[in-house]
Amino acid sequence: MPKLIAKFKTRLGSLATHKDKETSAIPSGVDLSHLKVGLSALSGSAEIAGFTPLSKSAEIVKVIVEIIEKKAENAEDIKEFSQTTTHLLRILKRILPTVGGKQMNDELFQDIKVFQQDLEDIQKNLEKLAQRTTLKAFWHAEQDGKVLTGFKEKSDRFIASLNLQFGIETHNMVLAGGESRQSATITYENIKLATPTAPRVFTGRDKLVTEGVEMLCKKDQAHLAILGAGGMGKTSLALHVTSAKPGSSGKHLRSLVKANTKANPANLANFSTFLHYSLVRTRDLIKPQALICSHAPLATEPSGDILYVRRKFQKQRYFLPCEVLPDAPSLIQGLLQILKISISEGKDGYEILESYLQSYQDPILLVLDNFETPWYSSKHQKAVQNLIEKIHDQGKVSIIITMRGGKAVGDIEWDKLGGQSGLPPLALRAAREAFLSISPTTKESEELDVLLNELDCMPLAVILMAQLSKRLPLEVLIKNWAKSKTDMLRNENQDS
Ligand SMILES: Nc1ncnc2c1ncn2[C@@H]1O[C@H](COP(=O)(O)OP(=O)(O)OP(=O)(O)O)[C@@H](O)[C@H]1O
Ligand SMILES: [Mg+2]
Structure with a gap:
């Protein structure tokens, strides 16, 4: 498990330093570091699973990213590269869970092997260029442009070849991502x-789900930002906040209410608004008589259920996967698609969206997921900013934005769910629970805790490792990890 864990550790352990370094290298914050973490994670997991070509491919892509990162002088230079690589990583990440405990079939093995060789050539070419040219000359060298175009072509071709392996799902994912990069035609199908x-x-996010629900339900209009490193669980949290069902966070809500009302019974009244839309059933929450006195409106709910986010926003809860929407025009199209608004003749998309949002009377909840894609890849970031601020100005629209990194967008006061420095990793107990749910045959043990700690309890890493543990015993995972970590430390020392 080479770079995965140690890199996660380094990244998580030194967030501030890492951010400083990143901002100084690439001022506008195009986030190649998260890409590298993701590639390391994939490489490590694939290595442990014995899918060496996949592990090597991820490793080479990471080296390519590092070369480009070193040579890039500004964010503009690497936007397209970053977008291509992010898309590639997303597809590569799907291989391991899809193959799961099975052996990788020959065809897939061959495809990845060929891709690995292509990548090796690209890496060699880039390394040669990097040695020969000065910083400026490198970046603007004609050959360099060709190498990068080659990288994109090879990457697109490889992704297309995976269609044959994984069928319709990857195929359409590829189409969704690929087409959106070429043109601004976004279909409902692409989005869905x-x-x-x-x-x-x-696991382990009850408190944050509750907080999210509270923010969304207490205010007429809420603006939540879920920020943090790739794989930390931003999208999952957003999905759980918007679709939470009674029970998922009940325990925490119960204790919250008890604590608050004990300290000051008057607070019960404030809670009523919150509970009105929250996740738990009233009858589980407070004694019936207290309910009847203080919460008559709640008690009148016919089913005894109190209300939650679903109830407040009804069907007007929309999820926009922005990784397939790289600029403002495609964001508008995506929004029109999910809102199911058709464009009438003589009007443009923006105009229609604007008048729809202005005239709509009921609360709307928009989840703008992976917003880093349009934010960092659009040539007109200002247009993306104007659009989101315009949406923000519509009194009925609440927004949840998820983004890699530590900074949300625009001139909007975001409530950051999970803290100022982004979504934290899971607590050990939660990581253990997640691991054991995926791999129920694994026993709770000190060994497992060691592994989870080494993974820094990062959700993506925990899930990948749990999947691997279905085919490899824990001792092997730990041994491989320890071995790879040593290799990695050696590599890092050599580098430095
Ligand atoms: N609380 C959790 N418990 C268990 N598994 C989780 C949890 N949160 C996330 N995961 C798992 O971790 C993986 C990554 O989660 P997710 O896609 O939400 O991360 P992300 O931060 O949105 O990543 P990205 O930046 O790549 O979009 C998924 O497989 C998800 O199922
Ligand atoms: Mg996400």
Whole structure:
């Protein structure tokens, strides 16, 4: 498990330093560091799973990213590269869970092997260029442009070849991502196929789900930002906040209410608004008589259920997977698609969207997921900013934005869910629970805790490792990890 864990550790342990370094290298904050973390994670997991070509491919892409990062002088230079690589990583990440405990089939093995060789050539070419040219000359060298175009072509071709392996799902994902980069034609299908469902295993985030629900339901209009490193669970949290069902956060709500009302019974009144839309059933929450006195409106709910986000926003809860929407025009199209508004003749998309939002009377909840894509890849960031601020100005629209990194967008006061420095990793207990839910045959043990700690309890890493543990015993995972970590430390020392 080479770079995965150690890199996660380094990244998480030194967020501030890392951010400083990043901002100084690439001022506008195009986030290649998260890409590298993701590639390391994938490489490590694939290595442990014995999918060496996949591991090597991810490793080479990471080296390519590092070369480009070193040579880039500004964010503009690397926007397209960053977008291509992010898309590639997303597809590569799907290989491991899809193959799961099975052996990788020959065809897939061959495809990845060929891709690995292509990548090796690209890496060699880039390394040669990097040695030969000065910083400026490198970046503007004609050959360099060709190498990068080659990288994009090879990457697109490889992704297309995966269609044969994974069928319609990847195929459409690729189309959704690929087409959106070429043109601004976004279909409803593109959006829906890129929209994930809330993960079945979801641990350790009760408090944050509750906070999110509270913010959305207490205010007429809420603006939540879920920020943080790739794989930390931003999308999953957003999905759970918007679709939470009674029970998922009940325990925490119960204790919150008890604590608050004990300290000051008057607070019960404030809670009523919150509870009105929250996740738990009233009868589980407070004694019936207290309910009847203080919460008559709640008590009148016919089913005894109190209300939650679903109830407040009804069907007007929309999820926009922005990784397939790289600029303001495609964001508008995406919005029109999910809102199911058709464009009438003589009007443009913006105009229609604007008048729809202005005239709509009921609360709307928009989840803008992976917003880093339009924010960093659009040539007209200002247009993206204007659009989101315009939406923000519509009194009925609440927004949840998820983004990699530590900074949300625009001139909007975001409530950051998970803290100022972004979504934290899971607590050990939650990581253990997630691991064991995916791999129920694994026993709770000190060994498992060691592994989870080494993974820094990062959700993506925990999930990948739990999947691997179905085919490899824990001792092997730990041994491989320790071995790779040593290799990695050696590499890092050599580098430095
Ligand atoms: N609380 C959790 N418990 C268990 N698994 C989780 C949890 N949160 C996220 N995961 C799992 O971790 C993986 C990554 O989660 P998710 O896609 O939400 O991360 P992300 O931060 O949105 O990543 P990205 O920046 O790549 O969009 C998914 O497989 C998800 O199911
Ligand atoms: Mg996400």
